[in-house]
Amino acid sequence: MDNSSQEPLLRSENSVTYDCPYPIYSMAFSSSAASLPRRRPIAVGSFIEELNNRVDILSFDEETLSVKPIPGLSFDHPYPPTKLMFHPKPAASLIKATDLLASSGDYLRLWEVRDSSIEPVITLNNSKTSEFCAPLTSFDWNDVEPRRIGTSSIDTTCTIWDIEKGVVETQLIAHDKEVYDIAWGEAGVFASVSADGSVRIFDLRDKEHSTIIYESPQPDTPLLRLAWNKQDLRYMATILMDSNKVVVLDIRSPTMPVAELERHQASVNAIAWAPQSARHICSGGDDGQALIWELPTVAGPNGIDPMSMYSAGSEINQLQWSAAQPDWIAIAFSNKLQLLRV
Amino acid sequence: MDEVSVSDNGGESQPSQLAVVGSTSSSSSSYSATVAERWRPRQMVFCSYTPFLDNGGKPQTLRVVVRRPFVTRLTKEIVDTYQLCNPRFQYSETLNPKRFLTTPSIGVLNDGNDNANSDLILTVNYALVNLDTQRRYIVKDILGHGTFGQVAKCWVAETNSFVAVKIIKNQPAYYQQALVEVSILTTLNKKFDPEDKHHIVRIYDYFVYQRHLCIAFELLDTNLYELIKLNHFRGLSLSIVQLFSKQILRGLALMKDAGIIHCDLKPENILLCTSVKPAEIKIIDFGSACMEDRTVYSYIQSRYYRSPEVLLGYQYTTAIDMWSFGCIVAELFLGLPLFPGASEFDLLRRMIKILGGQPPDYILNEAKNTGKFFKFVGSVSHEESGSNPTSRSSAYQALTEEEYEVREAKKPVVGKEYFNHMNLEAIVSKYPYRKNLPEEDILKESQVRLALLDFLRGLVEFDPAKRWSPLQASKHPFVTGEPFTCPYRPAPETPRMPVSQNVKVDHHPAGGHWFAAGLSPNVSGRNRTWQNSPHYQVLPYAHAGSYGSLGSLGSYNDGAGLGSSYGSYGDNNNLLAFYSPVGPSGMNFYPHSGPAVRGPSSDTRRIMQLPHGNGLGVSPGNFVPMSLGTSPSQFTPPSSYGQMSSGSPGHYGPPSPVRGNCHGSPLGKVAAVSQYHRRKNWGYPGSAQSQEMLPSPHWHGQPTEGIFCIQAEGNSNNFGSTSLQPQPNFSVSTRRHQKGASSTSAGPSSAHNLVSSSKFGCDPKVRGQETPEPSNLLPDPGDWDPNYSEELLLQEDNSDVSSMSSEFIKSVHLGQPLVSSDPFVGGRRFNSISNASSSHSSQRSSGGSSLGEVSSPSAHETRGGYIHSVTKAPYFMPHLVQGSPSRLGQQPVQRFNHGKATSTPGAEWSHAKVQPPISSFNSGGPHSAGGIGMPWGRRSSHPVTNIPPTYRGRKDYGRIA
Numbered sequence A: 001m002d003n004s005s006q007e008p009l010l011r012s013e014n015s016v017t018y019d020c021p022y023p024i025y026s027m028a029f030s031s032s033a034a035s036l037p038r039r040r041p042i043a044v045g046s047f048i049e050e051l052n053n054r055v056d057i058l059s060f061d062e063e064t065l066s067v068k069p070i071p072g073l074s075f076d077h078p079y080p081p082t083k084l085m086f087h088p089k090p091a092a093s094l095i096k097a098t099d100l101l102a103s104s105g106d107y108l109r110l111w112e113v114r115d116s117s118i119e120p121v122i123t124l125n126n127s128k129t130s131e132f133c134a135p136l137t138s139f140d141w142n143d144v145e146p147r148r149i150g151t152s153s154i155d156t157t158c159t160i161w162d163i164e165k166g167v168v169e170t171q172l173i174a175h176d177k178e179v180y181d182i183a184w185g186e187a188g189v190f191a192s193v194s195a196d197g198s199v200r201i202f203d204l205r206d207k208e209h210s211t212i213i214y215e216s217p218q219p220d221t222p223l224l225r226l227a228w229n230k231q232d233l234r235y236m237a238t239i240l241m242d243s244n245k246v247v248v249l250d251i252r253s254p255t256m257p258v259a260e261l262e263r264h265q266a267s268v269n270a271i272a273w274a275p276q277s278a279r280h281i282c283s284g285g286d287d288g289q290a291l292i293w294e295l296p297t298v299a300g301p302n303g304i305d306p307m308s309m310y311s312a313g314s315e316i317n318q319l320q321w322s323a324a325q326p327d328w329i330a331i332a333f334s335n336k337l338q339l340l341r342v
Numbered sequence B: 001m002d003e004v005s006v007s008d009n010g011g012e013s014q015p016s017q018l019a020v021v022g023s024t025s026s027s028s029s030s031y032s033a034t035v036a037e038r039w040r041p042r043q044m045v046f047c048s049y050t051p052f053l054d055n056g057g058k059p060q061t062l063r064v065v066v067r068r069p070f071v072t073r074l075t076k077e078i079v080d081t082y083q084l085c086n087p088r089f090q091y092s093e094t095l096n097p098k099r100f101l102t103t104p105s106i107g108v109l110n111d112g113n114d115n116a117n118s119d120l121i122l123t124v125n126y127a128l129v130n131l132d133t134q135r136r137y138i139v140k141d142i143l144g145h146g147t148f149g150q151v152a153k154c155w156v157a158e159t160n161s162f163v164a165v166k167i168i169k170n171q172p173a174y175y176q177q178a179l180v181e182v183s184i185l186t187t188l189n190k191k192f193d194p195e196d197k198h199h200i201v202r203i204y205d206y207f208v209y210q211r212h213l214c215i216a217f218e219l220l221d222t223n224l225y226e227l228i229k230l231n232h233f234r235g236l237s238l239s240i241v242q243l244f245s246k247q248i249l250r251g252l253a254l255m256k257d258a259g260i261i262h263c264d265l266k267p268e269n270i271l272l273c274t275s276v277k278p279a280e281i282k283i284i285d286f287g288s289a290c291m292e293d294r295t296v297y298s299y300i301q302s303r304y305y306r307s308p309e310v311l312l313g314y315q316y317t318t319a320i321d322m323w324s325f326g327c328i329v330a331e332l333f334l335g336l337p338l339f340p341g342a343s344e345f346d347l348l349r350r351m352i353k354i355l356g357g358q359p360p361d362y363i364l365n366e367a368k369n370t371g372k373f374f375k376f377v378g379s380v381s382h383e384e385s386g387s388n389p390t391s392r393s394s395a396y397q398a399l400t401e402e403e404y405e406v407r408e409a410k411k412p413v414v415g416k417e418y419f420n421h422m423n424l425e426a427i428v429s430k431y432p433y434r435k436n437l438p439e440e441d442i443l444k445e446s447q448v449r450l451a452l453l454d455f456l457r458g459l460v461e462f463d464p465a466k467r468w469s470p471l472q473a474s475k476h477p478f479v480t481g482e483p484f485t486c487p488y489r490p491a492p493e494t495p496r497m498p499v500s501q502n503v504k505v506d507h508h509p510a511g512g513h514w515f516a517a518g519l520s521p522n523v524s525g526r527n528r529t530w531q532n533s534p535h536y537q538v539l540p541y542a543h544a545g546s547y548g549s550l551g552s553l554g555s556y557n558d559g560a561g562l563g564s565s566y567g568s569y570g571d572n573n574n575l576l577a578f579y580s581p582v583g584p585s586g587m588n589f590y591p592h593s594g595p596a597v598r599g600p601s602s603d604t605r606r607i608m609q610l611p612h613g614n615g616l617g618v619s620p621g622n623f624v625p626m627s628l629g630t631s632p633s634q635f636t637p638p639s640s641y642g643q644m645s646s647g648s649p650g651h652y653g654p655p656s657p658v659r660g661n662c663h664g665s666p667l668g669k670v671a672a673v674s675q676y677h678r679r680k681n682w683g684y685p686g687s688a689q690s691q692e693m694l695p696s697p698h699w700h701g702q703p704t705e706g707i708f709c710i711q712a713e714g715n716s717n718n719f720g721s722t723s724l725q726p727q728p729n730f731s732v733s734t735r736r737h738q739k740g741a742s743s744t745s746a747g748p749s750s751a752h753n754l755v756s757s758s759k760f761g762c763d764p765k766v767r768g769q770e771t772p773e774p775s776n777l778l779p780d781p782g783d784w785d786p787n788y789s790e791e792l793l794l795q796e797d798n799s800d801v802s803s804m805s806s807e808f809i810k811s812v813h814l815g816q817p818l819v820s821s822d823p824f825v826g827g828r829r830f831n832s833i834s835n836a837s838s839s840h841s842s843q844r845s846s847g848g849s850s851l852g853e854v855s856s857p858s859a860h861e862t863r864g865g866y867i868h869s870v871t872k873a874p875y876f877m878p879h880l881v882q883g884s885p886s887r888l889g890q891q892p893v894q895r896f897n898h899g900k901a902t903s904t905p906g907a908e909w910s911h912a913k914v915q916p917p918i919s920s921f922n923s924g925g926p927h928s929a930g931g932i933g934m935p936w937g938r939r940s941s942h943p944v945t946n947i948p949p950t951y952r953g954r955k956d957y958g959r960i961a
Helices: A004-011 B023-030 B059-064 B077-083 B172-192 B224-230 B238-259 B306-312 B318-332 B343-354 B360-368 B382-387 B402-408 B424-429 B439-459 B470-474 B501-507 B524-530 B535-545 B552-563 B569-578 B595-609 B614-621 B638-647 B656-664 B669-672 B675-683 B689-693 B697-724 B734-745 B751-768 B801-814 B827-852 B857-867 B885-891 B918-924 B934-938
Strands: A014-017 A024-029 A040-046 A052-061 A066-078 A083-086 A101-102 A108-113 A117-124 A137-139 A148-153 A158-161 A169-173 A179-186 A191-196 A198-203 A206-215 A225-230 A235-240 A245-250 A260-261 A268-273 A280-285 A289-294 A308-311 A316-319 A326-335 A336-341 B127-130 B135-147 B149-156 B162-168 B201-210 B214-218 B271-272 B281-283 B375-378 B396-398
Touching: A024 A316, A024 A326, A024 A336, A040 A066, A040 A083, A040 A101, A040 B281, A040 B535, A052 A101, A066 A108, A083 A268, A101 A137, A117 B535, A148 B149, A158 A179, A169 B077, A179 A235, A198 A225, A198 B224, A198 B375, A198 B402, A206 A245, A225 B149, A225 B689, A235 A268, A245 A280, A289 A316, A289 B271, B127 B201, B135 B162, B162 B172, B172 B214, B172 B238, B172 B439, B224 B271, B238 B281, B238 B470, B306 B318, B306 B343, B306 B360, B318 B424, B318 B439, B343 B424, B343 B751, B402 B675, B424 B439
Parallel strands: A024 A083, A137 A179, A179 A225, A268 A316
Antiparallel strands: A014 A336, A024 A040, A040 A052, A052 A066, A083 A101, A101 A108, A108 A117, A137 A148, A148 A158, A148 A179, A158 A169, A179 A191, A191 A198, A198 A206, A225 A235, A235 A245, A245 A260, A268 A280, A280 A289, A289 A308, A316 A326, A326 A336, B127 B135, B135 B149, B149 B162, B162 B214, B201 B214, B271 B281, B375 B396
């Protein structure tokens, strides 16, 4: 791939690139602006085909446009983490001046991120047997009710943890097949996607039922990722396996996507809604492109073109849009973390 | 939201400076196009989008060689990935928690496959396999369950579709009963309704898996009870009632032709079809159905819909389904059951109170349970009282509650009254009109209500002999949409015959018993035995001989037919056709089955011999106007039928060929030979006469002739065969002799007999009806009643149940604008219907919207509300069938005075196309205005699939839907 055309970018005041010693998959922005001044933490997790994987906390300095590892803030992680996420409301966190990081993989783990060290807090294991474990494909931290974390597992269930008590609040058989992603909408409402091809919404007040708001046209086409629009909860987006489409759903009109964004040249791997706008979403894919879309009020006959694009030069595996610094999107491709100003 | 649309700055305003990386310049320009307060991404490192350029180095081709994306490797392939990371990693799907669909879910029977109720324990993704074809039915959800077992929604990968699979309990009794359902439905489907035009559920497959009989049906939608419930138990609009009535009647007519009694017709067993543009319903659940000549059980029909004759323990015919149908029509209109009897006593009490009158004495004389509900107060001449049953002239008087209590030593259970006005007229006419209905429309609707009332009167008729047949009912103005001007008098289906001709009857073994004569049909005890014959014991027998044990039964039929125009010959005809239960279906019967299966198979052979046209010829006739008079059409071979329809839009019979035949030879023969001939001649000894007798002569005259000719042929053939018949029974006619034949073979053991006799029976038949190949000639209902479907042209295919109902609503809405314009009286009246329905429906949708806040609403309602893609405007095309003026003219009595309503009978109401007020239903959606928070309110009553929950408390199994 031709990276040369991008080189100037990386030096511009609008982007920063950080090279990791390993391929990156998981990645998370911290939302704690205050607790660690000038050091905006970003966590990255490795994708190494070994049991021992790694999570590093980097600091991103917006003024100097530098990304540096923070000494001591690094830990080993069994298996590649499927997701990393910082506490959504660190101010409300129990422990002052520290940040909480969660990771998923074989289990859900919580880590306390201090100034110069990281301590494991707890490993949350809902497995009934010791021999087998059903890996967690993802999780989401409830930002309205931060004691709640919901995990999705290939055992077809979603588990809702009360992390303050360290107990399972509930476990639901959410789908007919593996569950691949989960996203909170409200304090007691979450949605999940699955290998069964459906997007389902659950309300913890009525665990008997769920609402299917989308099913992939071919049954059992897996849906891999789900992003709920925090600015306008009517919308969520999902991606299908091996598909270049981003499917945007309006939960008021089940079964019929409001938009299908199909300008990627290869499969889409990651999506993130803009934290500051109800109508923008960014997607990254195997075509090495990150595309920013604006949801139109009316779709044209030829589909929807993205507003803008960025070419990373290599397959984009991860994409996060910083809630604390909405001007920055982070993408991960090969072993690079790249921050892009929007 | 707003001002800027994408195109403002996406592609156009910034004509692609390709790799303009320079962020500053481009960003400034984008700002210029942007209204300040809204955030937009600036173009810094991101540049404006340019369509993909094929410039040699294609990243995606590279990727092909490369590994799968991480996201896939950590989701779909996570187990592989983990095993790569750690060879000792183990994961076992079998440890996954299973979502049980069957309760109880503990396996205690059948090697742990069945629960304590003998139900197969189903979990999500359980595979039901037809081991013969290897077709796999993957269970996705439970649709319902009942005493028979469960109904599951299953995915069939091969066909890429969902079906409903009924999984019968692993008990011989249920198994056998289900086999009957299979054979009845298969016959109905394949033989009588190959083109699926008669609103009867389709059966796709059946097999045995894990010792459970599994029957695959087409997947349907919600049932009418649920529909009413969705409407908060308010009645449906009259135009919908009419539409459904018409469709149900089509099904009932077919069943009558086939000689099949459904025995459990009720709103729960009538289901909406999925994603059909015009709203369509189908009749399901033939699990209680029986052949008309094998009415084995006395305890049938759900109570509210139970006919008086069943309640009293009298013999019954397909007429009991017409009673149920009447109850259903009333319930669709009222939203509540017409006879919600809390007990049989209460049921009867309500019937008597609401309808006035009581069952005729000829029934009370014979019925097994008469003593339970009536006391004998004096002997009145049976002959007279039979035809005019009022409590005055009757020898029986209904017991009062006190008397009942004394007699039965227990208090009768009596339910509360729903309707304050206690007779049918008042219930219908005083049913509240929708609010805000203009006076004019109220007037119009009141006219339609009069038609409805007259319609109901012919259905919920105590005397099964007088109760209308499906065919008769389908000609009622309420169904046809013709203006209703005076009480409807259906043309008799079995016309009376001069006595001279009648003589033949006596030759008949059990033939000539007229109900009307007050001589109770000595139905040779057949029906009497029903009680003692427990359900399932009988079945194997039924199967083998199947449709066989007709001898006496047949005679019963005849009797009924004579008296009441009920057991028309069509039935007999059907019997023949029906000899082919399972066979022709081409289904594979998986042979765990045990003895019973053999029966059908032998039948199968027989059936094969039957001409296809047999059944076919019959059914279409029913809906052709011309057949009305004599129901001769049942005997009209399809070919002649085709001629008629093609030749004469005006319902005139075809000119020559048929007629020629008729006149040519057969009359003499006919009279001499065949019983039905005789009947026919009864009414119309000559074709010429027939014309005079019929109310609307031009319709009927010629068809009658056509019939004659057919009969003639049939008879002669039959005659020959008859003589061959060794059976003493068979002397008279083919039909009869068919019956006889079967009766001989009735014993399960007599396979030989079966075959041989059937040969006798069939061959002539084949010859007689050789011409057919009728199916293509079947007229589309639309051909003669344009009103048929256009009215409900729905806008989008939507498989969702609720959307279905809401679609309705929508489409109904569309009628609204019609209202004013049409000058014709008829037209106006029609308008009022549509109009009425539209406002009705809007109520409904608003009801749906309110659900947002409540917990009850099911998601499908919600969906209905949210259907947003409004597409083409449906057309509401009311089109009065060109009414036969003669009929109107003839009717001397005008029971009701609705001033102007009477005239302009033939007014041709040309299609009015109307644009729907689209917005009205759009906005009807509960959440259209909804804020973010709203959606959660409504989600509750929704099971994991998007199917409405199984809250059909009162039905056996939900929609087979």
